[in-house]
Ligand code: GDP
């Protein structure tokens with residue numbers, strides 16, 4: 001029995017990377033439909049020495065799981081944008097940030113297409129998310145610096161269509177193809193494939209290729225009571241009321257920080273929009 005990582009799932013087959021080898025596995029009968037293994041799962045497999053096959057016996061408890069695309073144990077979400085074509089949707093960024101924080105995922109931001117527009121984002125996200133990068137996939141500029149910054153864990157890309165996600169993934173796949181033994185196999189599959197796959201950046205770091213998934217709707221069903229602290233998680237504040245919604249309450253420190261410009265007012269406006277969206281959603285029920 002060995003432990004491995006599910007890097008790809010195609011119908012009833014799972015590709016499991018364990019001990020630096022790839023095993024083609026089926027799952028034990030007890031794993032059906034909703035509790036089937038997901039890409040990103042750490043699993044215990046029983047290996048069949050003869051031909052690199054195996055069987056998934058156990059799924060190790062997940063840290064989290066996204067539904068669309070179905071991928072588990074996500075550590076980081078790369079919010080992938082461009083300043084131009086398409087333009088930045090700041091509300092989308094702030095929604096993604098709270099949704100992934102709610103799933104215990106750390107957001108980072110990558111702004112692509114600096115060859116078209118190399119100005120900074122209107123909102124300074126450097127104190128809000130742990131990292132912000134500006135790159136040009138087209139010119140292959142500053143990508144390596146970004147890739148080298150990646151930590152141990154599983155990364156997922158999210159962002160509007162047209163920002164350059166596939167271009168980046170093609171670039172990364174190209175890097176690994178140069179050294180990969182299974183390059184021919186990958187090359188054939190690359191442009192036609194529609195399945196989710198974890199691409200290896202190094203021994204500890206994987207990035208998910210999730211074709212067709214824009215991740216604009218990373219839903220995490222945030223409770224209204226959780227939004228105020230999730231949204232301003234990076235701010236050190238203490239309002240008069242512990243459950244302050246930062247809207248109409250007296251002695252609200254968040255509102256003071258907005259007034260003094262410490263918190264970007266655009267971001268505060270997005271907070272109000274998200275707050276009322278969640279409130280409306282509640283009314284339906
Ligand atoms: P996706 O929808 O996010 O996967 O975006 P694509 O990778 O399909 O890219 C959308 C378009 O943007 C394509 O025409 C790419 O060639 C182009 N593109 C990608 N990266 C860059 C870049 O750094 N600069 C410029 N100017 N265009 C880019």
Ligand code: ZN
Nearest residue numbers: 239244246252
């Ligand atoms: Zn407050």
